Amino acid sequence: MGSERHKNRQSNRGHETRAVSHGQVDERGQAGGHERAEGKRERILASAIRVFAEKGFYATRVSEIAKAAGVADGTIYLYFKSKDDVLISIFEDRLSRLLEVLRKEVAGESNVERQLEKIVDIQLGLIDGRDLAEVLTVNLRQSSKLLKQYAEPRFREYLCIIANVIASGQAEGTFRKDVSPGIAARSLWGALDGLTMTWALSGAEPSNLRKAARQFLSIYLAGLKTPRQT
Amino acid sequence: MGSERHKNRQSNRGHETRAVSHGQVDERGQAGGHERAEGKRERILASAIRVFAEKGFYATRVSEIAKAAGVADGTIYLYFKSKDDVLISIFEDRLSRLLEVLRKEVAGESNVERQLEKIVDIQLGLIDGRDLAEVLTVNLRQSSKLLKQYAEPRFREYLCIIANVIASGQAEGTFRKDVSPGIAARSLWGALDGLTMTWALSGAEPSNLRKAARQFLSIYLAGLKTPRQT
DNA sequence: AGCCACAAAATGAACGTTCATTCATTGGAT
DNA sequence: ATCCAATGAATGAACGTTCATTTTGTGGCT
Numbered sequence: 001m002g003s004e005r006h007k008n009r010q011s012n013r014g015h016e017t018r019a020v021s022h023g024q025v026d027e028r029g030q031a032g033g034h035e036r037a038e039g040k041r042e043r044i045l046a047s048a049i050r051v052f053a054e055k056g057f058y059a060t061r062v063s064e065i066a067k068a069a070g071v072a073d074g075t076i077y078l079y080f081k082s083k084d085d086v087l088i089s090i091f092e093d094r095l096s097r098l099l100e101v102l103r104k105e106v107a108g109e110s111n112v113e114r115q116l117e118k119i120v121d122i123q124l125g126l127i128d129g130r131d132l133a134e135v136l137t138v139n140l141r142q143s144s145k146l147l148k149q150y151a152e153p154r155f156r157e158y159l160c161i162i163a164n165v166i167a168s169g170q171a172e173g174t175f176r177k178d179v180s181p182g183i184a185a186r187s188l189w190g191a192l193d194g195l196t197m198t199w200a201l202s203g204a205e206p207s208n209l210r211k212a213a214r215q216f217l218s219i220y221l222a223g224l225k226t227p228r229q230t
Numbered sequence: 231m232g233s234e235r236h237k238n239r240q241s242n243r244g245h246e247t248r249a250v251s252h253g254q255v256d257e258r259g260q261a262g263g264h265e266r267a268e269g270k271r272e273r274i275l276a277s278a279i280r281v282f283a284e285k286g287f288y289a290t291r292v293s294e295i296a297k298a299a300g301v302a303d304g305t306i307y308l309y310f311k312s313k314d315d316v317l318i319s320i321f322e323d324r325l326s327r328l329l330e331v332l333r334k335e336v337a338g339e340s341n342v343e344r345q346l347e348k349i350v351d352i353q354l355g356l357i358d359g360r361d362l363a364e365v366l367t368v369n370l371r372q373s374s375k376l377l378k379q380y381a382e383p384r385f386r387e388y389l390c391i392i393a394n395v396i397a398s399g400q401a402e403g404t405f406r407k408d409v410s411p412g413i414a415a416r417s418l419w420g421a422l423d424g425l426t427m428t429w430a431l432s433g434a435e436p437s438n439l440r441k442a443a444r445q446f447l448s449i450y451l452a453g454l455k456t457p458r459q460t
Numbered sequence: 461a462g463c464c465a466c467a468a469a470a471t472g473a474a475c476g477t478t479c480a481t482t483c484a485t486t487g488g489a490t
Numbered sequence: 491a492t493c494c495a496a497t498g499a500a501t502g503a504a505c506g507t508t509c510a511t512t513t514t515g516t517g518g519c520t
Binding site for chain 4: 040071072073074075078
């Protein structure tokens with residue numbers, strides 16, 4: 001990061017970033033063709049997510065990503081403009097996909113409390129694998145202004161989905177109306193993120209995280225529901 | 231880390247870290263000795279906290295810390311063994327001091343809800359300046375294993391203080407007994423941390439953060455209190 | 461008081477290492 | 491024979507750390 005300078009070649013962010021191919025086939029077989037090309041960008045991205053999540057962006061060596069993806073260091077630069085570009089691509093490619101999932105899951109459920117449970121499961125990575133959320137969170141905190149620029153809008157969308165669920169809960173009278181949906185959303189996200197972090201730090205079982213999340217949700221929902229009118 | 235070598239003047243890790251001064255006296259006066267030395271270590275630490283909080287550990291250049299502290303690059307190495315050592319010293323020197331404050335404030339208040347409010351105020355940095363919490367949080371996530379080793383125990387203490395308040399609230403019947411104090415503590419911390427982060431990201435007014443925290447605490451306390459008896 | 465010798469403290473240019481990035485070469489496919 | 495994805499050693503810049511030099515302060519001596 002650093003280097004806001006950087007003569008930066010073209011750096012037309014994201015759009016038409018790479019080129020190469022795209023295919024969907026292949027994936028594994030790669031018979032013998034030198035056409036095993038695609039799936040490579042994919043593999044690199046997936047590996048990068050794993051490594052970034054584990055060690056953080058700065059502590060990750062490009063060569064480690066390469067090793068994890070099973071390609072040579074230089075190959076990374078056939079698919080990405082720079083190390084920064086790898087991270088940015090994660091935001092571009094994957095996060096929107098995650099948001100898709102989130103929206104779909106929420107839409108497929110009409111009970112607001114059940115919707116929040118779905119969100120919790122997704123955020124904890126019980127649906128998609130925790131690494132992505134980790135990358136989002138960690139890098140949102142540690143990376144340069146430039147990077148934040150790419151992550152923040154997506155993150156905002158994420159929070160917005162949660163806030164909407166809460167707002168609709170208020171509208172239907174299930175939730176208290178004296179709290180801002182935005183604040184409620186951000187604190188829910190923060191609490192889950194915190195639980196995830198302390199859980200990761202302690203190296204405990206995934207089931208523990210699930211249990212912790214359920215307990216928190218129970219507090220949170222109890223506090224959010226209309227005071228009861230008996 | 232690196233460099234276990236180092237003839238290093240004093241700076242033998244953590245334990246009896248310092249040398250130079252230490253005492254409780256001095257601090258400022260330093261009469262006339264060319265012993266004006268002290269206060270410089272202090273300045274460096276304070277500057278480092280500020281810069282680390284703003285840019286993160288990896289993105290911070292030693293020269294930036296030096297500039298912020300108004301000393302030459304080399305001077306830092308008269309007081310610290312390495313850049314890593316600066317960060318570790320923050321944990322050693324400052325965090326224990328913060329924990330001190332926290333314990334004292336909590337002890338000086340007998341109402342558990344009021345105790346939690348105190349904790350919230352402290353965590354938000356309204357008492358000590360938000361930077362320290364930022365450094366703790368961010369670096370807990372991004373730094374090397376070794377670094378985490380120094381931070382984690384302190385962080386655990388922090389959480390433990392909160393957990394104790396909650397446990398005593400349960401003991402006196404104010405709070406529900408069906409949640410683990412540890413989980414409640416971690417989620418409270420996470421939520422506050424998350425609010426702080428999103429607040430910082432949005433560049434809003436400090437008063438907004440305070441307001442957000444109050445709203446969350448209202449949800450949280452409502453959810454934590456025994457289901458009602460009225 | 462003025463002067464000197466000495467030492468601690470501070471400085472910042474120079475050093476060496478650690479990577480991100482490049483590019484000349486390879487090898488498999490057509 | 492030609493092409494081009496892939497390679498990984500070589501390159502060069504960035505940055506943590508060192509150290510020869512300068513500055514600052516102290517006490518002794520006249």
